[in-house]
Amino acid sequence: MKKFMFLALLAGAILSCNSGNEEKTSTTVDEPSTSFLPPLMGWSSWNTYHVNINEELIKRQADAMVSQGLKDVGYLYINTDDGFFGWRDETGLMHTHPDRFPNGMKPVADHIHSLGLKAGIYSDAGTNTCGSMGDNDVRGIGSGLYGHEQQDMDLYLKEWGFDFIKIDYCGASELGLDEHQRYAEIVDAIHKTGRTDVSINICRWAYPGAWAAELARSWRMSGDIQDGWSYVKSIIGESLYLSSFAHDGHYNDMDMLEIGRSLTQSEEEVHFGIWCIMSSPLLIGCDMTTIRESSLNLLKNKELIAINQDKLGLQAYVAQRFGDCYAFVKDIEELHGNKRAMALYNPTEQPFEFTVDWKTMELGGDVKVRDLVHQKDLGTFNGSFTYTVEPHGVLVASIEGQRLETDVYEAEWAYLPFYNEIGTRRQMINFLPEETASGGMMVTNIGGQPGNDIVWKNVYSEQGGDYEMTVYCNSKFKRNEKTRDLHVLVNDVEQAVVNNLHSDEIEAIKVKVALQPGFNKVTMNNTIFWAPDIDRFTLKKL
Ligand code: GLA
Numbered sequence: 001m002k003k004f005m006f007l008a009l010l011a012g013a014i015l016s017c018n019s020g021n022e023e024k025t026s027t028t029v030d031e032p033s034t035s036f037l038p039p040l041m042g043w044s045s046w047n048t049y050h051v052n053i054n055e056e057l058i059k060r061q062a063d064a065m066v067s068q069g070l071k072d073v074g075y076l077y078i079n080t081d082d083g084f085f086g087w088r089d090e091t092g093l094m095h096t097h098p099d100r101f102p103n104g105m106k107p108v109a110d111h112i113h114s115l116g117l118k119a120g121i122y123s124d125a126g127t128n129t130c131g132s133m134g135d136n137d138v139r140g141i142g143s144g145l146y147g148h149e150q151q152d153m154d155l156y157l158k159e160w161g162f163d164f165i166k167i168d169y170c171g172a173s174e175l176g177l178d179e180h181q182r183y184a185e186i187v188d189a190i191h192k193t194g195r196t197d198v199s200i201n202i203c204r205w206a207y208p209g210a211w212a213a214e215l216a217r218s219w220r221m222s223g224d225i226q227d228g229w230s231y232v233k234s235i236i237g238e239s240l241y242l243s244s245f246a247h248d249g250h251y252n253d254m255d256m257l258e259i260g261r262s263l264t265q266s267e268e269e270v271h272f273g274i275w276c277i278m279s280s281p282l283l284i285g286c287d288m289t290t291i292r293e294s295s296l297n298l299l300k301n302k303e304l305i306a307i308n309q310d311k312l313g314l315q316a317y318v319a320q321r322f323g324d325c326y327a328f329v330k331d332i333e334e335l336h337g338n339k340r341a342m343a344l345y346n347p348t349e350q351p352f353e354f355t356v357d358w359k360t361m362e363l364g365g366d367v368k369v370r371d372l373v374h375q376k377d378l379g380t381f382n383g384s385f386t387y388t389v390e391p392h393g394v395l396v397a398s399i400e401g402q403r404l405e406t407d408v409y410e411a412e413w414a415y416l417p418f419y420n421e422i423g424t425r426r427q428m429i430n431f432l433p434e435e436t437a438s439g440g441m442m443v444t445n446i447g448g449q450p451g452n453d454i455v456w457k458n459v460y461s462e463q464g465g466d467y468e469m470t471v472y473c474n475s476k477f478k479r480n481e482k483t484r485d486l487h488v489l490v491n492d493v494e495q496a497v498v499n500n501l502h503s504d505e506i507e508a509i510k511v512k513v514a515l516q517p518g519f520n521k522v523t524m525n526n527t528i529f530w531a532p533d534i535d536r537f538t539l540k541k542l
Pocket residue numbers: 046081082129130131132134168203205223224
């Protein structure tokens with residue numbers, strides 16, 4: 001049963017008697033800054049070589065990055081992953097592997113730098129490395145950073161001169177440490193080296209939480225990729241609702257690329273195209289000296305690279321779900337501009353015909369579509385766009401039309417400051433699959449404490465003014481619950497409180513809110529009890 005309520009609670013009153021809060025009501029949320037680093041591009045030794053690496057091999061790959069024209073299109077980092085460790089001497093000083101790197105790591109970094117490239121290295125937050133466990137590399141035992149933070153960081157970053165470090169977590173898992181605290185200690189040691197330009201990657205194999213963006217340029221959000229379609233598909237599946245956590249030069253890392261190995265052409269297009277639109281770091285994982293032409297051309301596709309390195313630094317979100325197929329979209333070049341990037345992704349075993357209503361993509365009028373994988377214009381389409389995508393296939397396109405002011409904001413697009421996937425919070429705010437919800441997804445366990453909010457950072461209004469907001473939510477009582485209240489804030493100012501919600505099904509709650517012209521931050525929460533589970537909200541200008 002759907003209950004319809006109209007509650008303009010507080011809205012008018014709060015807005016008109018807010019003189020004590022001038023600052024907050026009179027300013028809109030700033031447009032995100034664009035002066036940050038794009039996702040990192042380069043090569044890493046792990047996917048093809050695991051721990052079987054050596055000085056010559058790394059140098060040859062660096063040379064190939066230049067000679068194959070990859071440096072020219074933006075690939076910059078040559079990362080030595082696990083496998084270089086030798087032993088610690090009596091002072092704790094790390095030595096490199098006697099057979100693989102008999103001259104130490106400095107000549108490796110020097111060679112990379114001599115080519116105008118940057119050099120990356122690897123370690124573990126705990127005592128032992130992952131290679132000592134997964135690859136029986138006994139040299140990795142005792143080679144992690146635990147207890148040697150400053151000594152190792154001084155050696156790797158100051159003395160050897162590496163510019164990037166990936167920090168794994170195998171050894172720290174064994175120690176039962178707190179992830180946030182552990183990575184903060186290591187980042188502190190990195191800062192104490194005096195190097196301020198080191199790029200850091202957190203490798204905890206799941207979205208670690210909002211703190212990761214304060215410490216690192218990127219963080220892994222999945223288990224290890226391997227050379228096979230099922231890995232590409234499953235990592236994309238895990239990335240669907242993480243778009244809001246990538247911001248201001250800090251990115252979800254979907255792991256290193258398996259392009260140039262055993263995937264089919266169309267699977268490689270999915271892999272590269274989706275990694276690009278998701279603004280994942282792009283780390284090539286194959287042997288660049290023998291890479292086949294088609295894979296090399298794909299990796300050098302400038303139009304795809306441009307949407308990855310786009311100055312807004314946004315990750316695409318799911319604009320529409322079609323069963324197992326998805327339409328992703330994100331702004332490029334200008335926030336709320338006329339041009340966007342779109343991906344129609346078919347992971348199934350059958351061809352799938354997408355029909356996308358342009359309104360869902362927030363575009364109107366004649367919409368120009370350009371296929372970025374094949375670098376060809378597909379034409380101009382009005383109203384909607386129908387396109388068949390082959391199995392394990394994708395269309396990645398730029399779409400350009402007249403930008404519309406959207407009236408729908410899904411819960412699964414929102415920023416959840418307390419969300420993480422490493423299980424450190426009980427009854428954590430989470431995504432909840434729900435058939436009757438739009439897009440099949442809701443957000444649950446909102447509230448219960450200060451800060452456990454759901455936040456839409458970029459709610460756009462051309463003119464500003466009063467809107468009727470309809471919140472689609474479900475307020476099924478949890479155990480021992482007495483009440484479910486919903487607080488709605490715009491730009492940190494409370495606009496409405498809806499008390500005593502109780503419905504087992506998704507219901508539509510109406511409140512009145514005032515938006516400023518431009519971008520607004522909309523927050524829903526409850527600082528004491530649970531707020532309802534939220535599906536989406538819609539806006540109607542009053
Ligand atoms: C973990 C990481 C991989 C790789 C290996 C090295 O499994 O997730 O990316 O670095 O360790 O041992």
